[in-house]
Amino acid sequence: MRRAYLLLLITLGALVFLAISALLARVFSVDGAERSAITALVQAEARGDAAGMRARIEGCDASAFCRARVAQDASALTRSGTVSILQLNPSAGFSLGSTLGVARVAWRAGTSLPVVQCVRVRRAGNALSGLRVELLEISPRIKTSADCPSRF
Numbered sequence: 420m421r422r423a424y425l426l427l428l429i430t431l432g433a434l435v436f437l438a439i440s441a442l443l444a445r446v447f448s449v450d451g452a453e454r455s456a457i458t459a460l461v462q463a464e465a466r467g468d469a470a471g472m473r474a475r476i477e478g479c480d481a482s483a484f485c486r487a488r489v490a491q492d493a494s495a496l497t498r499s500g501t502v503s504i505l506q507l508n509p510s511a512g513f514s515l516g517s518t519l520g521v522a523r524v525a526w527r528a529g530t531s532l533p534v535v536q537c538v539r540v541r542r543a544g545n546a547l548s549g550l551r552v553e554l555l556e557i558s559p560r561i562k563t564s565a566d567c568p569s570r571f
Contacts, residue, residue: 442546449542449550450509456552457524457538458504464557465528467497477541477553485556492536492559500529510540517550518542521567534560537567 456475463471472479472489479485505527510520518541525535537558544550558571 445550446513446515446546449552452550452552453509453522453540453542454504454507456554457507457522457540458502460538460554460557461504461524461526461536462502464493464496465498465502465526467493469493472557475554476557477555488557488559492557496534496560498528498531498534500531502526502528505533510538511542514542516545523567525563533563535563535565536560537571539571 460472460475463475469486469490472493473486476485476489479489503526505525506523507525508523510522511518520540520542522538522540523535524538525533527533538554539556541553541555542550543553556571558568561567
């Protein structure tokens with residue numbers, strides 16, 4: 420009887436450990452999802468693909484301001500060559516739930532000079548239902564040494 424109780428406790432402990440590990444893996448993977456989303460946005464921008472940028476920014480097609488900003492950025496920041504992310508400061512640190520923040524990205528295409536921009540990011544959802552990354556807005560180019568502005 421004592422042995423069966425001990426095996427039950429060990430099994431229960433292992434299941435709890437696996438469940439917590441799975442939840443933490445979800446939470447930690449959101450940084451990679453944010454990095455991928457921002458990289459895809461910047462790649463579209465470097466190609467001059469305004470439609471591709473609008474598709475990656477949540478609700479951009481419905482906003483005249485966003486459409487104009489994207490068209491201006493796509494025109495001004497078109498670069499040839501492969502896009503390299505030089506530095507990306509994520510919008511948020513560790514969080515089990517939704518957050519709203521600004522990521523700062525420095526990128527270069529080919530041999531061009533670096534471009535620094537800010538991206539407003541919402542990490543929506545929670546560890547149980549799943550987290551998703553939504554890009555809300557991209558800034559025009561900022562100075563290399565500048566911090567992200569509060570409004571862009």
